[in-house]
Amino acid sequence: MENIRNFCIIAHIDHGKSTLADRLLEYTNTIKIVEGQMLDNMDLEKERGITIKSHAIQMEYNHEGKDYILNLIDTPGHVDFSYEVSRSIAACEGALLVVDATQGVQAQTISNLYMAIDHDLEIIPVINKIDMPSAMPEEVEDEIIELIGCDRKDILRASGKTGEGVEDVLKAVIERVPHPTGEPEKPLQALIFDSVFNPFRGIIAYFKIENGKISKGDKVKFYNTGMEYTADEVGVLKMDMIPRKQLSTGEVGYIISGIKDPTEVKVGDTITHVARPCAKAIDGFQEVKPMVFAGVYPIDPSEYENLRTSLEKLQLNDASLTFQPESSVALGFGFRCGFLGLLHMEIVQERLDREFNMDVITTVPNVSYMVYDKHGESKEVHNPSGLPDATMIDHIEEPYIKASIITDTNYIGPIMKLCLDKRGELLKQEYISGNRVDLHFMLPLGEIVIDFYDKLKSISKGYASFDYHVDCYRLSKLAKLDILLNGEPVDALSTLTHQDNAVAFGRRICEKLKELIPRQQFDIAIQAAIGAKIVARETIKCVRKDVTAKCYGGDVSRKRKLLEKQKKGKKRMKQIGNVEVPQKAFLAVLKLD
Template identity: 70%
Template sequence: MKNIRNFCIIAHIDHGKSTLADRLLQITNTISERELQNQVLDDMDLEREKGITIKSHAIQMEYEYKGENYILNLIDTPGHVDFSYEVSRSIAACEGALLIVDAAQSIQAQTISNLYLALENDLEIIPVLNKIDLPSANPEEVTDDIVDLLGCDPEDVLRVSGKTGEGVEHLLHTIIEKVPPPTGDPEAPLQALIFDSVYNPFRGVEAFYKVVNGEIKKGQEVKFMATGKKYGADEVGTLKLKQVAKKVVKTGDVGYIISGIKEAVEVKVGDTITSVENPAKEAIDGFEEVKPMVFAGLYPVDTEEYEELRYSIEKLILNDASLTFEPESSAALGFGFRCGFLGMLHLEIIQERLEREFNMNVITTVPNVSYHAFTEKDPDKAMLVNNPSELPDPSGLNRVEEPYIRASIITKADFVGQVMTLCIEKRGILKNQNYLTQHRVELIFELPLAEVVFDFYDRLKSISKGYASFDYAPLDMRASKLVKVDILINAEPVDALSALIHVDNAYGIGKKMCEKLRELIPRQQFDIPIQAAIGAKIIARETIKALRKDVTAKCYGGDISRKRKLLEKQKAGKKKMRQIGRVEVPQSAFLAVLKLND
């Protein structure tokens, strides 16, 4: 056990984590030259196309140092804030972390928030300065920033280049010397912490775990403590580029288990595996529950695919535990699911994955939150409103209450003005301002959750150049002047586009939605009016002009009445067409409403 090292790579987005992981795999000969490619651990097409890591990836490397063989378990983590839950899970399975900072960009928000995550778990931090081969690199200045942040010596900051491989050998030696071996009792009852799982269509659910105490053997009967279910360990082993089956996985090691689990809901990330004959008394403290930031409805394009969509989402949750879902229905779209996401990028990625991995075409509704509505009949009884279409008639409505949150935003001192402007624009109330260092400020705001789910996060990132980190806790429900804005297309309401909006913002948002939809809905043979309405009152309108066939082309010369007759005939046809014509709203239109400020 003393020769095992478990560590993860944490950094802000695009600071070179996956490239450095490639070099580590190459130097330890874990992959052959033939298998080597860029982002070798990112096995999803989406990750390669977008150049980002979406999933954490665990892999085992072997390395000889000073005559001894060491086993290094590396977990490469995502950098984007929408996948920070993946990072927290990876950190739970490690004893050390490589904190990577780009020598050209210096320390950024996710560097800091991931660092705090690692420090909370008492990980040994190894600061690494990456991309020193860039012409724009500024290693001296960035080293000073790292020293300020961590309180380490300048000599402790390792300088490497993931691209050229410079300094990577020395980095491996430092990992072996500095990262502590796992602590655990090989003689104690088995306790293994599940930190990830995937669904294999041929073999059922594969769970990835770290053995904290005891050992797990092939063929032994094991129990998952959260669900209480028992299974036989058909196959156990460790994770190289491909899975390597073993007879036994010992204390401190990271491995996988296949036990023929067919139901996706039976495996919970953060659960503890123990043996049936000698069970552990209690489970390992799992990591914190996920907090969804954005709620949106996912509906199958074909209503008959409802059950199939349920299976697909359940399998996705295995692979991405930060997704939450519950069934809901809509008048326009039929049956579907109300899902919780960590952010807008997460929503986009889940939708793409459903399409690619499960061939599911889905429609996404406008993201929102849950409200309490009180009627004049019964002003003390709260009705839960999950969907704007469930809101009672405005004439009999007493009040609507919306959830408020206490938001903590940490940002650089340079961006305080812009962050405050954004929060006040989102109806925020400033509660506290606290300087953590001379360059970093913590702002505490009370904000309506509805304003946060829409585009707050993305705008906060862009005005602070990716430097602000954001956390929130729910507060209470407060009465607000909210109105339901309906979108009518060709005089028919589309309930998937309706939203509950504060009365001050209703006109602006209604107008923007109409303009956006006008660009995206394809032209038809007839005029299509797009209207935003509050109750019976129209507050904004745009018209998509008809595609017009030139019916007078064949009239050359002759009396004007011939042309007029043809035009009148065309006009009557268009009128009839508009009455019976249906307008298909493309998927891009539902998505575009989410990006009104672009």
């Protein structure tokens, strides 16, 4: 056990964690020289250049004549995947804090760092990308010292691209990160920190052993679900899964026990022996709270059961996704899903399409509100169509977040204007070092859900970084905005919005829908309504056949007779006609400026 080191890599987006992880694998001869990212194995990760899943891998390294086993977990950097980071941190004793030499400390670096400090991890600061012409290692060192109060000599300089300083990083991991503590003789306690679905072998759970040992063929029990299984195969994770006879305290590995039902494996659960169970489960990580809710519906109603199975399998791989069944008048049966943010929602949609071939319609995302009725009772509402009657509502509270935005001083003005336009209030601003400033805002979560992050990036030319957590619920003047097509409400397009913005927002939705809904044989009226009051209207004119073309002369009453006949037909058609809203229209509403 003295020769095992478990560590993870944490950083902001694009600070070069995955590239550095590849170099570590190369220097320990785990893999040969590589093209592209080795650990980011999902197509989506390669295309977008981001890490979505944490990846665990074992390396062997000889240092001063002794063989060491290093278990590395590479983590995502985007704020939407911070739950993955919290799981990785729970399975480690140390963390490499990677900071880009050209960009310095950014918001996600700070929030991940605090998470690691809460778990008492040993922090090793590494300045990456020092081979870049625009690198400024001295200034970045000052920022790191101010942030964690370490000595200048403790900060390592490396380059994932050229491999410079990588051996120093491996040496520091062995010398500074404490080895796992635990007792091999105690009853088995192993923490599940991830799981994947394999169509042939069932569910594979990844775990880290805190106490005890596990061998092939053992009878094991999952503590929280109480289910019992036989360990058909246990082993360690290298580039592939490598079976072993036995794993002991401090090791990270996988277990295959032929589990077919995705609901039986809970990330954060404890594995123990049936014969000698442990006294209590290991304290897991914080439960994740979804921030953004959207309805996901199959385009073909008969695919409903397949969608449920796909979501369950996806949830194994991404425990931060939550879903429950719901139905809509316009779209039939589907699920109300909870996501950590908009990027997370986009990734889940892409994965449903690629990995499970599911064609889905996603409704306008919204957040959950607390609604209080006249009797003083409260209920949580995730969907505008779930609101009680307007006469019954006493008041509505919406969630507020505490946001931290780190940016260059040149962009303070536009960023403040953006936040104040979104009904935010400035709490404080702190100058970190040089021309970097940290702005703290209270903002309503509902205003951030749709396009805040994109606007922030474009205003600050990509330099601002954003991190947030939900703080409290506050009283708000909210109005339910309904969209009607020919007098019929489309529940998938209804939103809850602030009263001051409702009319302008309704008008913009109507204009956008007029562009996107194809013309029919009859007039379509698109209306935005707050309660019984119509606040905006657009009309899509009907497509008409020229019925008077065959009249080449004669009395005008002949033409009028034909036009009247056509008018009656249009009227009858309007009564029985249906309007299909294309998926583009739902997506366009999200991108309304």
